Amino acid sequence: QSTWGQQAIIKLIKMVKTYSRDPPVPTKAARASGDDLRVHFKNTYNTVRALKGLSLRAAQAYLRDVLARKRCVPFLRYNGKVGRTAQAKEFNNRSQGRWPVKSVKVVLGLLQNLEANASVKNLDLDKLVINHAQVNRAQKGRRRTYRAHGRISPYLSSNCHVELWASVSEEAVKKGPSKNTQLASLSRKQIARQRVRIGEGK
Numbered sequence: 455q456s457t458w459g460q461q462a463i464i465k466l467i468k469m470v471k472t473y474s475r476d477p478p479v480p481t482k483a484a485r486a487s488g489d490d491l492r493v494h495f496k497n498t499y500n501t502v503r504a505l506k507g508l509s510l511r512a513a514q515a516y517l518r519d520v521l522a523r524k525r526c527v528p529f530l531r532y533n534g535k536v537g538r539t540a541q542a543k544e545f546n547n548r549s550q551g552r553w554p555v556k557s558v559k560v561v562l563g564l565l566q567n568l569e570a571n572a573s574v575k576n577l578d579l580d581k582l583v584i585n586h587a588q589v590n591r592a593q594k595g596r597r598r599t600y601r602a603h604g605r606i607s608p609y610l611s612s613n614c615h616v617e618l619w620a621s622v623s624e625e626a627v628k629k630g631p632s633k634n635t636q637l638a639s640l641s642r643k644q645i646a647r648q649r650v651r652i653g654e655g656k
Contacts, residue, residue: 510579511580
């Protein structure tokens with residue numbers, strides 16, 4: 455039989471935040487997450503999706519531009535009856551976009567938290583790239599609204615969970631062309647001509 459203290463420890467272990475996937479090199483990555491955030495799932499989904507693949511600095515600058523209405527958040531999914539704007543053209547010539555202020559402010563706070571976690575690990579903040587950005591639906595917040603004739607209807611809020619991690623990007627060294635790849639790009643006739651020039655055969 456487990457004691458009360460052991461049960462409390464087991465409960466704490468279960469409460470530890472788990473991510474859907476872990477970075478390949480945890481020592482070179484920083485994470486941040488928020489659970490049951492009081493922002494719309496659909497707006498936050500499109501906001502976070504626009505950040506994937508950006509550097510940390512670029513993502514922060516982009517979200518500040520969205521708050522200033524200089525750039526928009528492209529709505530690639532959940533875009534029924536979403537208005538069109540010319541600012542969405544920068545995202546693969548899309549047309550639908552919005553400026554979800556509340557979602558942008560919450561995500562900016564998460565990026566600030568991610569930056570603080572990275573500085574604790576002594577990571578180079580200028581080289582951090584957001585490799586993982588995920589938004590999930592959370593349990594709906596329940597309220598009630600009062601209707602005519604003494605009726606009551608549900609008044610729900612679509613909350614969400616957000617998780618991000620960024621890792622230090624390493625500059626990839628380009629591999630030089632090998633002899634085999636050069637030969638593979640040539641046709642049989644061209645390879646035969648080269649052999650004749652060198653004197654390998656006829």
